[in-house]
Structures are given as C-alpha cells and as structure tokens.
Amino acid sequence: MNTGGLILIVGSLAAAAAAFIWLAFKIQNGPPAKGRKELIADAAAEDVEHIFNDDFREELRNRGRLHFEKVINDNAVFLQQDLRNTTTQLNEYMRSEITRTLQEEFKKYEQSINDAKQLAMESIQKTVATIEQQRQFLEQQIKAQSTAQEERIVARFEAEMAGIFNHYIVKAIGNQIDLSDQLDFILGELEANKQAILEDIKHGAS
Amino acid sequence: MAPLKLTPDIVSQADLTRLNRELDSLDDFFVSAKARPAGSPIAPPKLSRALEALAKENAVNLLDEKNRQTLADQLAAVYKEAPNFHISFAVEASPKSLERILVWMRQSVHPQLLLQVGLQPTIAAGCVLRTTNKVFDMSLRARLNSQTEYLAALIKESVDGR
Numbered sequence: 422m423n424t425g426g427l428i429l430i431v432g433s434l435a436a437a438a439a440a441f442i443w444l445a446f447k448i449q450n451g452p453p454a455k456g457r458k459e460l461i462a463d464a465a466a467e468d469v470e471h472i473f474n475d476d477f478r479e480e481l482r483n484r485g486r487l488h489f490e491k492v493i494n495d496n497a498v499f500l501q502q503d504l505r506n507t508t509t510q511l512n513e514y515m516r517s518e519i520t521r522t523l524q525e526e527f528k529k530y531e532q533s534i535n536d537a538k539q540l541a542m543e544s545i546q547k548t549v550a551t552i553e554q555q556r557q558f559l560e561q562q563i564k565a566q567s568t569a570q571e572e573r574i575v576a577r578f579e580a581e582m583a584g585i586f587n588h589y590i591v592k593a594i595g596n597q598i599d600l601s602d603q604l605d606f607i608l609g610e611l612e613a614n615k616q617a618i619l620e621d622i623k624h625g626a627s
Numbered sequence: 628m629a630p631l632k633l634t635p636d637i638v639s640q641a642d643l644t645r646l647n648r649e650l651d652s653l654d655d656f657f658v659s660a661k662a663r664p665a666g667s668p669i670a671p672p673k674l675s676r677a678l679e680a681l682a683k684e685n686a687v688n689l690l691d692e693k694n695r696q697t698l699a700d701q702l703a704a705v706y707k708e709a710p711n712f713h714i715s716f717a718v719e720a721s722p723k724s725l726e727r728i729l730v731w732m733r734q735s736v737h738p739q740l741l742l743q744v745g746l747q748p749t750i751a752a753g754c755v756l757r758t759t760n761k762v763f764d765m766s767l768r769a770r771l772n773s774q775t776e777y778l779a780a781l782i783k784e785s786v787d788g789r
Contacts, residue, residue, distance in 0.1 A: 579775050579779050580775075582775055582778050582779065582782075583768065583771035583772040583774070583775050583778070584768075584772075586771050586778065587749070587750075587751050587767065587768045587771050590751045590752075590767065591717075591748060591749065591751045594751075598717075598718065598752055599718065599721065599724075600716055600718055600719075600720050600721055600724040600725075601721060601723065601724045603716075603717075603752050603753060603754075604724055604727055604728070606752065606753055607728060607753055607754050607765065608727070608728070608731055610753060610754070610763075610765035611728070611731060611732070611735075611756070611765065612731075612735075614756075614763045614765065615735055615736070617761070617763065618736055618756070618758055618761075618763065619736060621758045621759055621760050621761050622710050622736060622737060622758070622759065624759075624760065
C-alpha cells in the first residue's frame with residue numbers, strides 16, 4: 422500500500438469523524454422535535470450513507486482487491502522462494518543421501534569384490550601350489566623312471582654287449598679262423614687252467 | 628706191467644672201442660686160421676694205422692694171443708679208468724690241431740686222457756673244456772664276457788667324445 426492511499430484513508434476517516442462531531446453538536450443545540458437519540462442515529466445513518474457511498478465502497482473494494490492481490494503476489498513470491506529453497510535443499514539432501522547410499526553400496530560392492538578377489542587369489546594360490554607339488558612329484562617320478570629305464574637299458578646292453586660282439590664276430594669271421602690259428606690261444610688258456618684241471622682230476626668224480 | 632701209452636691217433640673212447648673191435652677181429656682171424664687146413668689161402672685182416680702205432684709204441688706183438696689179450700685188457704682199463712674230457716671248438720678240429728692239444732693234455736694232465744670232441748659255433752673261437760666236475764670256458768665268448776667293463780668303458784669314451 423502506498424502513502425497516497427494511506428493518506429486518503431486517514432483523511433476520509435478524519436472527515437467522517439469531523440462530520441460526526443458537528444452533527445452531534447448541532448443535535449444537542451437544536452429543537453428536540455424528535456428524540457435526541459433518534460436524531461443522532463438518523464444523522465449518523467445519513468452521513469454514513471453519505472461517506473460510505475457506492476463509489477467509495479467500490480474504491481475500497483478495488484483497493485482491497487489490489488492489496489490482497491499484492492499480498493497474494495508477495496506471498497507467492499515468498500512461497501516460490503521457499504519452494505525453490507526447499508527444492509534446492511531437497512535436491513541437495515537427495516543428492517547427498519543418494520551419494521552416501523551409493524558410496525556405501527559401492528564400498529560394500531568393492532568389499533565384496535575384494536573378498537571375492539581375495540578368495541579367488543587364495544584359491545589360485547592353492548591351485549598353483551598344488552600344481553607345483555604335482556609337477557615336482559611328476560618330475561621326480563619321471564626322473565626316477567627315466568633313470569631306472571636308463572639303468573635298465575645300460576645294464577641290459579652291458580649284459581648283452583659281449584653276446585652282441587660275439588655274435589658279430591661269429592657272423593663276421595665265422596669259419597674263417599681255422600683251429601690251427603687258435604692253437605696258441607687255446608694252449609695258452611689250457612696252460613693257464615692247468616692247475617685247476619689237475620685238481621679236478623685229483624678229486625675225481627664227485 | 629707198464630701203463631699203456633696211448634698214441635695221438637687214439638683220441639676218444641670211440642677209438643678205444645674200435646681198437647678193441649680190431650683186436651677181436653684179429654683174434655677171430657687167428658681162431659679161424661687154426662681151424663682151416665694147412666696151406667689154404669687166407670687173407671689177414673687189415674690193421675688200422677692207430678692199432679699198429681699203438682702196438683709199436685707199447686712193444687706189443689699182435690700175433691701173440693697173450694699180448695693181444697693184455698692189450699685188450701689194458702684198453703678196457705683205460706676205457707674204464709682214464710679221464711674222459713669233452714672239448715668243444717667253434718670250428719671243425721683238424722687232426723693236426725687236435726693232436727697238438729691232445730699231446731699237451733697227455734703230457735700235462737694225464738698220460739691216458741681221452742677227449743670227446745664237439746662243435747659249438749657260438750663260442751666264436753677258443754674252446755670249452757668239460758672235465759669230470761667242471762667246465763672251463765676258454766672261448767672268445769667268455770673272454771668278451773669277462774671284458775664287458777672294458778667294452779663299456781670304450782663305448783662310454785666313444786659316446787662322451789662325440
């Protein structure tokens with residue numbers, strides 16, 4: 422409400438009061454054709470009708486409407502600001518809550534992933550250790566088997582070697598060496614075994 | 628009575644048996660000669676070189692019955708009592724080679740020793756002698772068998788040095 426309006430309203434009220442006072446004073450000094458109270462009431466009603474006529478009422482109604490609209494508009498602005506503030510706060514709150522919740526969930530998720538990762542790592546480590554043990558065991562077994570096989574082959578070769586050479590010699594020379602060529606060898610061997618042969622004869626048949 | 632000297636022609640008990648058969652046939656000849664009328668032609672049995680050599684070596688008169696009987700008895704005794712070895716060679720033994728071996732054995736081991744000769748090609752060379760209780764493997768095969776370590780060392784050197 423502006424100052425002009427306020428002055429107008431105050432001026433109107435002051436004029437009404439002055440008119441009321443004048444009327445009261447005149448009634449007190451005039452002839453009491455009617456009753457005094459009745460005259461005052463009639464004058465007041467006439468002044469009221471005179472002061473608060475339709476235009477004035479319409480003016481007051483318009484002013485009240487404007488004032489109400491202004492109040493409504495002001496409150497709407499305040500309400501809008503509050504709503505904005507509330508929305509902003511709500512957004513902030515929602516954001517922070519969502520962020521907090523998401524962070525907690527992410528933490529839980531991360532923890533779960535870490536646990537799963539740890540479990541997987543432990544499992545892999547155990548598997549690797551087991552595989553390593555198996556590998557070492559297999560390696561030892563293969564080495565042992567290889568060594569045993571090698572020893573068997575060498576032993577068999579050594580056992581059969583003389584036979585192989587002998588077979589080769591028999592195949593290679595066969596009957597080419599006459600007994601006369603072997604006589605020196607045979608007589609030498611007989612001479613070397615002479616004592617044993619004599620001992621055998623001495624003991625006779627067993 | 629001096630022991631019977633065996634000649635190198637007599638190698639095995641089979642030879643003794645053959646000589647005994649010859650002596651028997653000689654006895655039969657003389658018995659049949661006595662039974663024939665005088666002047667009838669007869670052909671004396673042909674003696675083997677081994678019997679002749681044996682008779683000569685031991686100064687035995689084969690015309691004399693007692694001498695023949697003594698020789699037969701001595702041969703039977705040798706057959707029964709003399710050591711009889713079995714010897715195997717990788718190849719067929721020539722008479723000359725066998726004689727040298729036999730002479731060595733009769734000089735070194737026993738004067739009336741007899742040999743039974745066999746053939747064993749797998750021994751490659753040398754001989755295998757089986758006496759009364761033992762077997763003396765004097766073959767190249769046995770020699771190679773006894774040298775397996777040396778052979779193995781040679782092969783190992785060859786393999787390592789490749």
